Amino acid sequence: MLTKEQILQWLQTFAAQIEQNKDYLTELDAAIGDADHGMNMDRGFKKVILQLPTVADKDIGSILKTVSMTLISSVGGASGPLYGTLFLQASTVVAGQQELSDNDVHQMLKAGLNGVLQRGKAQLGDKTMVDVLSPAVSAFQQALSEGNNILEAMQQAVTAAEQGMKDTTPLVAKKGRASYLGERSIGHQDPGATSSYLMLKSLLTVLESSLG
Amino acid sequence: MLTKEQILQWLQTFAAQIEQNKDYLTELDAAIGDADHGMNMDRGFKKVILQLPTVADKDIGSILKTVSMTLISSVGGASGPLYGTLFLQASTVVAGQQELSDNDVHQMLKAGLNGVLQRGKAQLGDKTMVDVLSPAVSAFQQALSEGNNILEAMQQAVTAAEQGMKDTTPLVAKKGRASYLGERSIGHQDPGATSSYLMLKSLLTVLESSLG
Amino acid sequence: MKKFINKPDDFVRESLEGLAAAHPDLVKVHYDPTFVYRADAPVNGKVAIISGGGSGHEPMHTGFVGMGMLDAACPGEVFTSPTPDQMLEAAKKVDGGAGILYIVKNYSGDIMNFEMATELARTDGIRVLSILIDDDVAVKDSLYTQGRRGVGTTVLAEKICGAAAQQGYDLQRLADLCRRVNLNGRSMGIALTSCTVPAKGTPTFELGHDEMEIGIGIHGEPGRQRLSVKSADEMTEMLALSMIEDSPYSRTMREWDENQGEWVDVELIDPLLEQGDKLLAFVNSMGGTPISELYIVYRKLAEICEKKGLQIVRNLIGPYITSLDMQGCSITLLKLDDEMIQLWDAPVKTTSLRWGV
Amino acid sequence: MKKFINKPDDFVRESLEGLAAAHPDLVKVHYDPTFVYRADAPVNGKVAIISGGGSGHEPMHTGFVGMGMLDAACPGEVFTSPTPDQMLEAAKKVDGGAGILYIVKNYSGDIMNFEMATELARTDGIRVLSILIDDDVAVKDSLYTQGRRGVGTTVLAEKICGAAAQQGYDLQRLADLCRRVNLNGRSMGIALTSCTVPAKGTPTFELGHDEMEIGIGIHGEPGRQRLSVKSADEMTEMLALSMIEDSPYSRTMREWDENQGEWVDVELIDPLLEQGDKLLAFVNSMGGTPISELYIVYRKLAEICEKKGLQIVRNLIGPYITSLDMQGCSITLLKLDDEMIQLWDAPVKTTSLRWGV
Ligand SMILES: Nc1ncnc2c1ncn2[C@@H]1O[C@H](COP(=O)(O)OP(=O)(O)O)[C@@H](O)[C@H]1O
Ligand SMILES: Nc1ncnc2c1ncn2[C@@H]1O[C@H](COP(=O)(O)OP(=O)(O)O)[C@@H](O)[C@H]1O
Ligand SMILES: [Mg+2]
Ligand SMILES: [Mg+2]
Ligand SMILES: [Mg+2]
Ligand SMILES: [Mg+2]
Secondary structure, three states: OEEHHHHHHHHHHHHHHHHHOHHHHHHHHHHHOOOOHHHHHHHHHHHHHHHHHHHOOOOHHHHHHHHHHHHHHHOOOOHHHHHHHHHHHHHHHOOOOOEEOHHHHHHHHHHHHHHHHHHHOOOOOOOOOHHHHHHHHHHHHHHHHOOOOHHHHHHHHHHHHHHHHHHOOOOOOOOOHHHHHHHHHOOOOOHHHHHHHHHHHHHHHHHHHHHO | OEEHHHHHHHHHHHHHHHHHOHHHHHHHHHHHOOOOHHHHHHHHHHHHHHHHHHHOOOOHHHHHHHHHHHHHHHOOOOHHHHHHHHHHHHHHHOOOOOEEOHHHHHHHHHHHHHHHHHHHOOOOOOOOOHHHHHHHHHHHHHHHHOOOOHHHHHHHHHHHHHHHHHHOOOOOOOOOHHHHHHHHHOOOOOHHHHHHHHHHHHHHHHHHHHHO | OOOOOOOHHHHHHHHHHHHHHHOOOOEEEEOOOOEEEEOOOOOOOOOEEEEEEEEOOOOOOHHHEEEOOEOEEEEEEEOOOOOHHHHHHHHHHHOOOOOEEEEEEOOHHHHHHHHHHHHHHHHOOOOEEEEEEOOEOOOOOOOOOOOOOOOOHHHHHHHHHHHHHHOOOOHHHHHHHHHHHHHHEEEEEEEOOOOEOOOOOOEOOOOOOOEEEEOOOOOOOOOOEEEEOOOHHHHHHHHHHHHHOOOOOEEEEEEEEOOOOEEEEEEEEOOOOOOOOEEEEEEEEOEOOOHHHHHHHHHHHHHHHHHOOOEEEEEEEEOOOOOOOEOEEEEEEEEEOHHHHHHHHOOEEEOOOEEOO | OOOOOOOHHHHHHHHHHHHHHHOOOOEEEEOOOOEEEEOOOOOOOOOEEEEEEEEOOOOOOHHHEEEOOEOEEEEEEEOOOOOHHHHHHHHHHHOOOOOEEEEEEOOHHHHHHHHHHHHHHHHOOOOEEEEEEOOEOOOOOOOOOOOOOOOOHHHHHHHHHHHHHHOOOOHHHHHHHHHHHHHHEEEEEEEOOOOEOOOOOOEOOOOOOOEEEEOOOOOOOOOOEEEEOOOHHHHHHHHHHHHHOOOOOEEEEEEEEOOOOEEEEEEEEOOOOOOOOEEEEEEEEOEOOOHHHHHHHHHHHHHHHHHOOOEEEEEEEEOOOOOOOEOEEEEEEEEEOHHHHHHHHOOEEEOOOEEOO
């Protein structure tokens, strides 16, 4: 189960993670992109943090929708619409809810992933955030279906996410700016995959600190 | 006495000296000017070398006038009109002559100096070529008046020229581009003074190799 | 990093404030959401043209707002595509009742943001069509990449379509014209130095003293290949031949179907360059290369085109689509027809492109 | 050195060949001696205006040849003033029977070469007057230096006098106008990087990563002072105040007396800037600074002028008088009267400055 407070903590933790890793994400983007991913994400999540108090007493769906709208109107680039759509789709499946069952969490993550897939048309192995989100959602579902609780499921999701993130390094990018580099994109970890990993890890951190 | 052949040798020696010291002169100009003095002089004297054969059988005045016209139309910058006027004025006092007496040589050098003074309006100590030409012409005259021959007089002229050149280093420039630097022009040897020293030293070289 | 900026975060905003202060007769700037628009907008009955993209390419697009070119430009952060709310608000401001054409460069970020803006405009009852520019021949295949990037042809499409809108083209005809300009345009660029993004403060990539990047885009991203520097003639030849000898490029592009209210895939193929073709040759500085060098490039380009039987009948030479302070240059060759020539020559009055008025 | 050049020795020539190839309708180029002239020269009955100077400042002067500005431009080698034969031959080519005005920047080389050209033209029966531009307030005294350098005001004088010539001003009136523009113009510049002269191949001076040169000219010469870099606002303020608070500058200038056929000394003093004055503000890139940064400078400049009660009624923003690839910027403030405003607004059609036509 995931409470509204945990959702808010998650967003705050993620925002802090982004701030902390801003330069790192930008460096990753400098290697195969245009050196702005850290700045983009940080600009968006700083705005999100400002917005959160105004919706803290609303339901989880409304909160996530606000996150989405804020990201869409402040991030720009590729990550703006992608993370914006992720949170938008996630928000629709949890509309009106004050807390989420383990399955709700799975539905939420899956909806988010589908939003990214729809908006960005990337496939697994294209060296994008999909390479983190997709295996993570699968691992989460698998773990739940094997009877694990949400903390355990999330641990496995993050393990899969980390693996997916690292596995982007040897890939040739096929979507986003990095794709223009062709073979030269090999040997660099994808920035969007890295921020997506941070997003999932932030959720795990929240779960661990509540339950641990 | 200075023969027409020696005049031609002088011009060739000077041209060779300029070519050899092209980068050095440009470096001096980079410090307090616009990094082109070596290039300017070299461009001009390369043209002079091409022109010399066409006037080699004319008189010394005609030869020097051709040098002047060639420099005026190919050097540009400050040094073009200055060296151009130097050779123009020098040519007028030796018009029609096939060889020069020691006094002719003095008149020629003096006329050249006066041309530079007229054209450039610089005074002694302004950190220009005048600081080399002026003491050199004086030393030459002095030496002749003390009964020295042309070789000895030229040796003393070049000694004075070298001193004049070195003495430009501590000066504040008051003419030409270097003057814009004000106090910051201190500590650098003037490029035009340096090329003028090379001009006189080239004449000495010719005299030494003929008489020595 | 040494630049005429105050805080990196204020770079875009303050530059726009300067633009607005300098040219109140030509443009106005709206902030939050940010867009630059014609001082006399909306122009009643005229299709409005809106473009936009990351900042750092100035004068594109903000310098091209005005009579005979753009009605509005939406600048994002440096090298970061703008957001849908900017495009939507700009559309509301400049809509003269005849609809809006979005001219969009083919980058995933720009596409996604403009797609969202298109969908939003529709729900607001504004007619929008959207055309993608993808003219960078450095990107070879469309199957394994995002497809070609939009570069120099964007400037030419904005000028030509701007004139057409001024002359009363309706929205569909304008979109068709824009698509045609795109298909007839090809570009290729070289970087001699990296640019420095203000917020990052250090060069995006490092090039050795004798290295160049060939096949660069306009975002300071590395190119396809790093080579040792060559003479201007050789570099010009590499750029020119990569365009002239470019094989037909086919790709699937998403366009908005107004009637169905959804995105549809269209198959598009570039026409080849052929002997006798009339060209517009656009030699562009990436920001730090002076115009004296651009003319040396143009000199060789004219020679090559002449040899290949291609007729340069119009040209544009200068810094028009840049990457901040990058030293480098790009060439765009646009195959012209008489309609495009007439539209190119038509009066234009913007802060950075002006003639005939 | 990485540049779009072939051999350094061919830099000027090939750049001119590119210019000629690109704009045959506007300009022609004569070689040996080298000058660029209006394609329709001579214009009968019109005073012809000729300027010139070292190359490396493009678009000045070659990019300003055309209707409403220069009749001819004489480019020297990079940063080296041209030679008298270039100026003389250009005068012969563009003389429309009403005489020639030479606009000369105040450098010893330029002055001496143009003086010789003036004397030569006279012996050839061509009427010539010659006006010096010396607007660089970085040079403080005229007693111990060559006097102020000619910089940004040159561009403005060429535009304003070009319009006046087009409107039929006679030679003397044109010379008087040009002198007046010069006296009312002030400039000051900052370099963030050195330029690299092609023939030398390395930067003329070295600046540390956090250093700037203030009070530079346009020849890559070091400035008066080296400081650590500041914010755009602070740099703009330093430049602006050095002009606005400039004390009256008096100097003796040599002008050609047509009647006496000799050079005479004239005493000239700048009018002070005063509250309520109308200004043309010219923010210029030294070649490597992009226009986005110029607007940030303009933004602050407008604010300062407003505070000081100075009214900017016209502006010019872009790379117009450059030092090759130097990153840096200069500001020129020209005090305007109604006559100058009307002449500034008049149509101009050159390769690098164009409006109204
Ligand atoms: N079509 C796409 N689908 C999924 N993810 C994408 C796509 N395009 C880009 N990305 C992700 O976006 C990241 C880059 O984001 P960012 O740098 O903020 O935007 P931009 O590329 O516009 O500068 C990439 O690392 C990649 O993970
Ligand atoms: N008014 C002057 N009188 C005498 N010599 C001068 C004058 N102005 C400049 N010079 C000389 O010219 C030299 C510079 O020549 P050069 O670099 O070729 O021309 P420029 O200064 O135009 O680039 C200076 O070092 C100085 O010796
Ligand atoms: Mg990026
Ligand atoms: Mg010099
Ligand atoms: Mg970006
Ligand atoms: Mg010089």
